[in-house]
Every structure is written in structure tokens, then in C-alpha cells.
Amino acid sequence: MATPLIRFGAFRLDPQARELFENGERVDLPLSTIECLIHLIRHRDRPVGRDELASAVWGRVDVSEVSLSHAIVRLRRRLGDDGNAQRVIRTVPRLGYRWVMPDTVEEPAGETPAVAADAVAVAAPPARGGLAIAVFIVGATVALAFAVFAWRMHERTPDTAPPPANSALVLPVRVDAGAEWAWLRLGLMDLVATELRRGGLATTPSETVVAQVQARGEDGVDLPAAWRVTPHVAHEHAQWHVRLDVHGATRDLAIDARAADPLRATRDATDELLIKLGRTPPADDGDDDALAAATLRQRAHAALLANQFDVARRLVEQAAPGLQASPEIALIRAKLAFYSGDYEGSRRQATELFAQLPPGADAGLRARVANTLASAHFRLARLDDAERVYADAIRIAQDAHEPDVLAHAYLGRGGVASQRVRLEAAAADFGRARTLFEAGNDPLGVAAIDLNLAINAMQRGQPATALPLLERVRTRLRALAAVDALAATEVTIVEAQLVLLDHDGALATSAAFVAPDNENGNPRRRWQFTFARAAALAGSGRLDEADLLLARLRDASDPDADAIARALAESLSGEIALARGEPARAAEYAAGALTPVLAAFNREQYVQAWCARIRALQRAGAVADAAAEIERLRAQVLAPGDGAMADPGAEVLLALAGAEQAEAERRPELALQHYADAMARATARAVPEELVRVGAPYVRALVAAGRVDEAASVHGRIAAWADRDLRAAWSAALVYHALGQAAAVDASLARARALAGQRSIAALETAVR
Template sequence: MTHVVYAFGDFLLDPLTRELRRGSVVENLPVSTVDCLIYLVQHRNRSVGRDELASAVWGRMDVSEASLTQAIMRLRRVVGDASCIRTTPRLGYRWAFEPTREQSSEPPPAIDSHHTAAAPAPAPSATRNTRIAWMAGVSMFVLAIAASAAWWFSTRTTTDRPAVPPDSSTAGPVAVMVLPAGVDAAGEWAWLRFGLMDLIANQLRDGGLTTTPSETTVGLINAKRLDADTLEVDPSFAKVTTLLVKPQVAQAGGVWNIQLSANGPGAMKRVAEAQDADVLVAARRAADTLLVRLGHTPPMRPGAPQGVEELAQRIAAAGLAGQLDVARTIAEHATPEQLARPEIGLALSYVDFYKGDYQASRARCEALLEQVSAERDPHMRALVINQLAVIDFREQKFADAGARFDKALELLRFVNDPKAKAAAYTGRGGVDVLAGRLDAATAEMGQARLLHEMSNDAYGMARVDLNLGAIAMYRGQPLVAVPLFEQTAERFEMLAVREARDSALRSLAEAYAMLLEHDKALAATERLVREGTQAPNARERWWNTLSRAVSLAGVGRLDEAVVLLQRIRKDSDPAADAAVRSEADAALADIAFVRADYAEAGRSSRAALTPALESANDQDYFGAWFTRIRALQATGDVAGAAAESSRLKDWVAKSPNDRRTLYLRLLEAQQARGEQRSDAALAAFADALARAERSGIPEDILATASPYAQALVDAGRIDEASALAGRVAPWSERDLRSALIEAHVYDAMHNPDAAQRALRRARELAGERSLTAPVR
């Protein structure tokens, strides 16, 4: 029996199967979003009211405006033309894509669950406070996020899949979560616990079901947010109703039996079984049978050489268990034919990457590009390019990374892999953050978050939220960033994603330092060093060490900070860790400055001014240069400071921003003081303070107020100095500079008791910092 389908542009909309196809590819959209499209197209001769649309799609009119707006935005993005759905003022929406044609179509054939083909599936792959906290090291916390932390990213080729009408009892949005398999077999088969979980999850995902990524499932179990025995999951991690699938594996007489028990809302339950001498074949057959019973068509895939799938699943299982050395050992026993397969090559590239061996990871990917063409396998090629882009990002080759992310997105345009697309959008957004293209970055992160939400990927959504926090920091909004960093650190902790959690904690410490919450910044870094020796990625361990050292310096524990910074200089790799070594030099320069050792501050800051730091984080490069000029000014080298300031001003002109302009004005004010031009100095300080107060960032305000207050006292303008001290007084209990401002002003006002009280507070806050150093 024929039915009507709708054709427009490159798309075909099938109301029976509830699918939107672009060519031969099915767009991955929530059911409610497709239903919105169907209703709008079917009533395209008129405008559809919001209440009418909500009632038709969701069965009720009390649907949030956000849900409806999000569905419309998704449809506009997918179609690629915002005018395809017009907004009718005070009413609703109208379908406006012309021409939209009605066609006849035959329904897909019924599927016999006892004769479902089980083709082999390719394998899954996968501030510094005293150091000028305003130089938020955004690259530091975006680096770990742009990558997909789940190296066992699926590398299966996504294929066209005709769908059948869904089982009426499973109607509505359902997300599948496959649990680790129960294995009743000898010890050598222990890898099946995670291996089969991942294989079955991939099979169900390719069959059209929204399936939670395996790494998220493992993280929830580790965090006790999912009980694999009682089949209860924390609802905060499930955006839609969850169908839990528990695989049970047993071997008897050389035959494997796989049973899948699927338990859903209410009394919903499905059971599927399959047997075969090959455990992977049996698992695929069981997954295919379950797909049919849930109203979906099993996917068809090209085959792979004997043993490749098992090898890839075993590598994936080791990765899911966090055993990267085991994953590498497994691969060492592979045959040359198996190692030649791109699925294995990419999986091993992920292993190298998460061990911190970026060079080896890059070499594997570049070899794969020679092997995999865009015409033959665009999906695999896109995943390889994505991984190369991530490596470029980690190595601070941001222009190269951006170009690769763009290429990956182009290849993924017609591929049904929302997770890979989300990773590319996240990476592209990270590049735009560092280039200062914040609006573009925000839009790209939004695209990524929607894709993760469609995949029920709690980890992916947290990763995007971390990047949104980074954007807030770049916008000078630490108050906005703090809750994002706190929430994502907690989420990554729950999901047992160590590297991403560390990145969130480093970012949180940066934000707290900008807000003068130095104790909180220190607390945020406690776990970084305590657990640092266990972190698998040596590169990231040094960034953790740096963050801890800077936070220690922020509370005046300078000796401890120096020990950590010198450890970085002594033990890190000069080539692979060039950027963090330069950051350590910059931090050592700041510590020397607050100890009034200006010669050492000049030497260390000069050492920090490397191409590696400029490329990795030009904000901190500017900060090191700022410290070098301040050291010259403090030693009375007025001419040297003027020459360096001129060079810095030329450098800033190539990439200006409001905060750099603010700190350039501070340098001009200090230079004028050194040249005995009091009026010019005070005018420059006043301008800098006005800029700082517009930013609203406490660190900026105090960095300006400290030298300004002293200049006012020196000029005998005590009333103005007193007013300034009052403006920064709220921070005098937690920041050394504010306490010193009060002490200087009270002394100038001839109020010795108040001056002594303020000085006592300053001594308590100073730690090992010199009270005679110029206030910063």
C-alpha cells in the first residue's frame, strides 16, 4: 500500500517512518522534532499556532516555549535555510520552503527476525593570581576539551537504513543504555564485559536508536549513579526515558549464548537471544533481534578481515576500563593484516594520544590518511582528520586545527554520526575562542551541545559547558564562568573522566583568582597534585603542577610554589612541554617580583618570552612581557622600560583587546611616575581605573588601584586616596594589595592605630611576599 511522502530541496520527509532523509542519509533528529516538521509540512497552506503545534506533537499545550523554539531551530539548521519556517507574529509558524511536492512511496518490507543478516561490524574507535590573573590561560582549559575524551569513538561506517513503523508500545522518545555484560566464561574472556557492551551499544545506535555512549555508562556506574543490578539510573543524566539493556553471556559446548534483557518505563520489557560459535556474531544477532522487536531495522555493514572486530573490541574494552597499557599490549599481538586496518590504526592513535605521545598519535593518523580516501570511506577519513585536528590543538597549531575541523565537518555533512560532528564543532569552537571570535565560538558550541543532547551524551554536554565557561572567561565574566566550571568538574568526577575533570579544576582556579578568592583557588587545585602521579598523560600532569604552583603563590606560599615550578623546569620535556615550561618561567618571574628580587624577575620573564608561549597563550605572553617591564621600572631603568613598552605596544596593536589596553595604560602611568611626570601619571591611572571598573573584574580593579593609591598619597591628594581605599575595602580581608592600600592611606591620614591594624592584616595575608615590593 502506497503512502504520501514530501520532497523539498535535497530532502525527503516520510510521515510513516517519521524520517527526514537528505539523499540516502537519515538525519538524526528527536522524534518530537520530526513530528513538528511533519505537522508544519502537512499544514503548509496556513500558519500553525504554537498551542496547536504543541498539542499535535506533544499531546498537550503546556509545552515550554524553549522546547518548541529549540525544535524549530533544529529544523532550520538541518535544512540549512532559516526562512524555511517563517515565524508568524503573535501566532506561530508556517512552512515556507518552495517547492514542496507530494510523492507516493511504498512502505519498507517487513523483516523476519529469524532470518536477519548479521554482517560483521567494523570495530568502534572511538592566573595565575599574583602572576596577573587576568591572563586567563584559556588555551590551557580548552586544550583538554576540544578532543573527544572517549578514544573508543565509533569508527563504523554509517550506512543507510530503511526503518519500519515503531512498535506502538515503545512510542515516544527513548534512550537506550547498554550495561556491562555479565560473563559466565573462563577468565580469558573477561574483556567481554566491556567489549560486548560497546559492540551492542554501537549496533543499536546504528539501528536508529538514541544510545548513551559507553564511556558515559561506565562513568555513571563508577560514580554509583547507575545500579547495574537493580537497573536504576540517576534521572539527572537521562534527558529522555531510559531503556536499560543488560547482556548476559554464557558458553557451553563451544557455543556462545547471548541474552539481552531490555527494561523500560512501566512494565515495558523485551528479551532477545542468539547463539553462535563466534561470540561477536552471536552478540550482533541478539542486538539485531532486539532492534526488530523495538521497531527498528538492523544496519548492514561491510565486512572486515578475520579477527579485526574482536581485536578492536578488546582494545575498546581496555580503554573503557581505563587500562591504556593493556590496550597497547593487546595490539602488540595483532597480525600485520589486522594492524593494517584503519579501525585498529585509529584506535591505537587514541591510545597514544591519551598516553601523551602526540607524535606517535600523529604518525598513525597521517599514515591512515594515505590509506583512507574521502570517496571510499568519508566517515573514517573524517574521524582521522578530527583526531589530527585535536593533536594540532594540543600542540598549539591552532590555524591548522581549525582548517582540519572544517574539513571533518564537511566530510561528516552527509554522515549520520552526531557524536563525531559534535566533536568537530567543539574543536572548531575552541579555535575560535582563542582567535577572539567569541560569537562564532558560542554558536559552534551550541551546535555541539544539541548534538550531544540528541545522543543522550552527558559527558559531551559537560565538555561543551566547560568550553562555554572558557568563553565567559575570555569575555571577562568570571562570575558567569565559576558555576559552569564547578558543575562540569563535578560531572566529570562522577563520570570518572579524569583529564577533563582536571581541566575544569584548573579553569575554576583561574576564575577564583580573578575574583580574589585565593583560598578557593587553592582548594580547587588540591586534587590536581595529590593525584598527579597517577595521571596517564604526562603532558597534562605538568599543567596540573603549574596550576597548583600559581595557586600556592596566590596565598603567599612562595617556597612551595617555587619547588613545583622548578620541578617543571627540571623534569618536563623541553620540546613536548615547551609551553608549560615557559609558563613556569613566567610564574617564577612573578614570584621574584613580589619578593622584590627585580633582577631575577627580569631574567625569568625574559626566559618566558618564547615563541612556544606566544603561540600557546598570547595572553600569558603579554603577561610575561608586562612583568619584565615592571621589573625594569622597579630597578629605575626608565629608558629600558620605555623601549620595552614601545615594543609591547606595537605587539598589542596587532591583536588588541580591552584588557591589554587597560594594562598598557598602567605601564604608561608607572613610566610617567618614573620620569617624575606626576600629572600625566595620575591621569593615566585614572583612565586605567575607569577601564577596570567597566570590566567589573576584582583582579583588574585591584591591579590598578594599588599603584594609583600610592601615587595619590605621594602627590598629597589624600582625600582621593581615601576614597579609592574605600572602594577596594571589601577585599581587604582576603587580598594583600587591598590591605596595603588601607595601611598606606591610614598612615598618610595620621591614623596610626588604623594603619597598624591594616598592616597586621597585610602581614597575615602576605605569607612569604615582601611588603616592600611595589604593589601589584
């Protein structure tokens, strides 16, 4: 049932959407203030204590009295009340506050009239990536119903939904001035976009526009917006002339402004545009020092948008010492380090900057710094720190009413929850971020959310659901020319293809991963690509090529910065050694993968590496050691902790390890019991890789026990993949040999030989002779 709406006076409150309307127009208030309003109204039958209100709104009671008082003052002011009249909110001495407005009524949500088209929601309540290392673009507990609702809403929402009526898109500036002013092309573009956004227009992020311009040219930009702004700037007669050509669905506008400084002229033109659109221009920030700082900030930001990291670095280094010491420039330095793959350097710089910004400083800046710091923590697998700082960024951005910063903070916190297999909390934050990105006309942000929802589906054991969504995201990101996000998406597609046993597809997707032009200026990304390509090669039996890539990763990657990629490489090397029949080497490789950083960042891959080590010990004859490892693994799998969901995929692997251990201990009946348990778990999840991983050795054990009918039944569950997966083809050959069907044995053996590549099938050849 929908949450009832609440009416009082000229106001209508939607508690579920966290929206307040006055006479049908949405009222802009920080989310914390809306939460205060909701809690006071819902408990209007009694006074609400300050601690209770702080806990309900901020999740803790140690919120400063100033924050709580400001929220109440803001509410009173917006509702036409004050501390003297107290007609709406009454102060209860030594206790707290009480809602006292008469005629406050609830009504069913379905009776609410339609909201005006330009009423944009400020959302109420950014994974493991593909193959464990496709990291989110960054980078609350709710009921399952919310996650399902959010997913279904996405499925039935077309990609070509009309833009919000108050949305704008700003193209790069056409500059008629000397070469030394070329930076104005992107610098003034971002200035116009920022000012329009501050004036209340949902303006597409500049980096999204720039990426598509680079890929398609200005005429090829195809992004939704109600207003399309093309700026021009020229230096004429010692003055700067700025013109904004604005195209809308029903009318066009032309704005002109002149000033001695290009930034001043641009701000004047943007102010006039906002006024003509019925918006209030933002307050000016002022003096010559502020203008100089803004000039440097815009030039550096322009270089960042164009992926010209060296240019941005030189601009900052050549600036006056006073400007170099400004917090905005310090943030640019931290972002430069981050985008260049120096996550530890970014963390140090952002930590120092955040400590230098007192709580009373520019809240929007503090929130952006917090997001950068949290993102660095995330990439360094410091998940506790990332979660804590993302929570700080959310709180600060809410109070500062910075929806774009808030969206990225929710995306990042959702990523942390996803890494920890807290999938419902992750889906909730992704839903909050998506609402904000859509309201802000940010298609790249929306695509990032869909990427993370697909990763979430992979974690739930739903690769067949994830893959079509990933392919749609890839199409959108290619159109947006979003290189970094596209890389993460394609790596995740490879993972989905591998678990769906589409080895040819994984090879095709990863074919360009190790090309020299795919490094994107970030060595961290290079090794993610390398590992993904090696996994695709190994899945197709091309073991030498996979080994070569993994050796390159080991030799050239950084032991600290690339610790996750190196751990994954050790795990895959262990699997390859097992496929070659080298259990001792496999056990060593797998042991090298069992690092704390992999355990923190990718629990599923950690469990897989541990199971590979157990299997290697079993095959090497170290049966007692393998048994001890299983008990240690069982203790971790069955007690995930930290609020995480139970991991059904890990439980499948654990049941399979128990079956193979019983076989190694020569206890065939117990082994068959464990195999049956593992197969039941795999069947419930219906993930092809898990079905074949369990089914093939189960068939072998049943044939060895003379239970041919049961073996044929189990093989039937994996037979669909016998033409593309070596293990399923092997299973078919064993079953047909047990049934005495020689022609079918020959056909299955031929398929196994074709699929084997460099994997040994000598045991199969012996078994069916």
C-alpha cells in the first residue's frame, strides 16, 4: 500500500518521496529538514525529544544542537512560522518540539493531483566489479520490496524518457581569440553549466557532454535536455563579448553580454538567461582574488574534462603560490592523483585537505572532498573508511543542498555495501542516487547506476538478468564516450559471459583489452583488463597465452597499488596449474591469492581461491591438510558477519569441496551425499558455471559407483553446454561409455578434444577406452 500523503494549509507532503509542495510547486529543502518534518508530523500526538529527533534524522544522537536548531528554524521559516509565534512547531522546554499546526490530515496517495512537469524530486532515501576488479564510477537498510520495486521501475522505464522540463545542456564554447585563450572552450562551458545548475536548472554534467563531443563532434551530441545552450566568446575592442544561443522546444533565445573579463561577461550572460527562464541567478562570489582563483580552477577543470592530466598539473604548478594553496586547487590535485591511478596519493591529499576545512567552511566543497577521499579509500579496499567517509559526504551534501554531490556519495556508499554483500542496502542507495541523477539530467550517472545494478544481479547469482542490462549500458556509454565507465562495463560483461559458459563471447569481448591504447592513462585499469583477458583465454583452454599475461601482470604491476589484481592473478594461475595436472604448484599459487585485501574486496573470488587450494591439496595427496582447510573455510562462509547476506554461491563451492574431500578420503557414499547437496544448491541458483562445476565430477562419481541411471539424470542437467564446455563434454563421454553407446562416446570425445585446448584429457581418454 502506498504511503499516505499529508496535507496542511497550502502544503502537501509526500513522506515516501521525501517531497514537500506548496500550492503544487515543489519546495527545495535539505533532506535532513524534510526528515525532521516527517518525524514531527508522524508523532504530532506528543512532544518529540531532541535526541529522538536527531536519531530519527541523522541516525545518531550526538548531532550538534546547532544542526538540529537550524533544521527547525529552516522549517519554521519556510512554513510561515517563527520562534515567537510557534503556530506550526512549538518548542517544549527541556524536551524538544511538537507539531501543532491544525487541520493536518492524511489522504491516500492515489488521490493526489498530477505534479507540474518541472517539479523535480530531490531523492530520499557510487561491488564487486566484473571479475572482481571492475570498480564503480565513482564508487541504509530497506526492505527487499524497495529493491525489487527499483529494479522493476528501471525495467519498464524506456532509455529515451523525455528530459525534465527544467533541464539544460551546455556545449563547448566557440572561441574567437588568440591561442592562449583556447582553455575558454571548456572552462567557460563548465562555468555556464555550473551557474545554470546553481540557478535551479538540471544541467547535464560537462564531462558527459565533452566525452560525447570528442566521440561524435558537436553536431552528433544526442543528450536529452529541454534547453540546448551554445556559447560564443570573442575578444573585441579590449572587451570580451559573450553570446549564448539557446534552443528550446517552443522558443529560442539569444543572450549577449560584454565585460573586461571573460568570466565576468559569461556570468552576466548566464544571469540574464536564468532571469529570462524565470529563475533567480545565484549570488556572485566576488572580488579580484576570487575571480583569479575561479579562472585557474576553470582552466584546470577544463584540462581534466579533456583527460589532459599533464596540462592540468602544469596549470596548477605554474599558478601563484596563494592560489596553489587554495582548497579548490588542492582538491584538483587530489583528483589528478586519483584519475592517474595514484589512489594512495589521492587519499593522503584528500585527508589533509578535509582536515583543513572546518565544519563551518563551504559545505559543498567539504562534501566534494569527502567523496574524493571515500573513493580513494574504496579503490584501496579500505571499506570501513570508505563507508564512514561516504556517510560524512551524504550528511554534508544533504545539509548543503548539493544534489549532484549527494548522488555520487550514495553511489559510492552503495558500492561499499555491494562489496560486503549487503545487497538490499546497496540497492537502496543506488535507487536514491538514480533519482538524483535523473533529476539532474545526468545520463552518465544513470548509466553508472545501471552498471551497479547489473553487478548486484551478478552477486545474486543472476547473470542471465545482468547481461542484457550490461549490454544496454555498454551501448549508452559508447554513445557518451565514457571511457572509464565503459571499461568497467566490458570487464563485467566478460565475467557474465564466463559464468554463462559463453567462452567465445568472452574471448570476443576481451580481444581488445590488452591493446596499448586501452590503458587510458591509468595503470590500475591496465591490469584489470589483463586479468579479464587471461580469464577468457583460460576458459577456452589457451593456457599458455593466459600464463603469459598473468606473468606480465606479476612482473610489471605494483605490489601495493595493484594488490587485488595480483591476488586474482595468483588464483587464476592456481586454476591453470590444476588444469595442467600440477597440484603442488596450484596449491602454492592459491595460497598466494588468500590475502586480506582480496578477502575484504571480493569475498566470492576469495572463496574460489580457497577452494582451488583445497582441491590442489587433495590431488597432491595432502588429504588431512585439505580437511583442515575446509573446516576453516566453513567457519567463514557460514558466518559472513558485518550485516552481509549469506552467500549461496560460496555455499555451493563449500558443498563441492566436501564431496571431493570425501572422495579423497575414499568414502564414496559420503561423497555422493555431498555431491547431491551441492547439486541441489546449484540447481536452485541455475547458474551454468556452477551447475557444470558440480555436475561434471558428480557424474564421474556416480559412474564410478555403478549408478548409471542417476549419472545420466545428472548429466541431463548440464548436457545443454556439452558443445561449448570441456567439463560437460567430458561428462557426456563418461555417461555414453557407461551406457555402451559407442558412436555417442566418439562424438563426445571429439567435442572434448576440440574444446580442451592445452588442458589435459588423458584421464578421459583412458576412461572411455
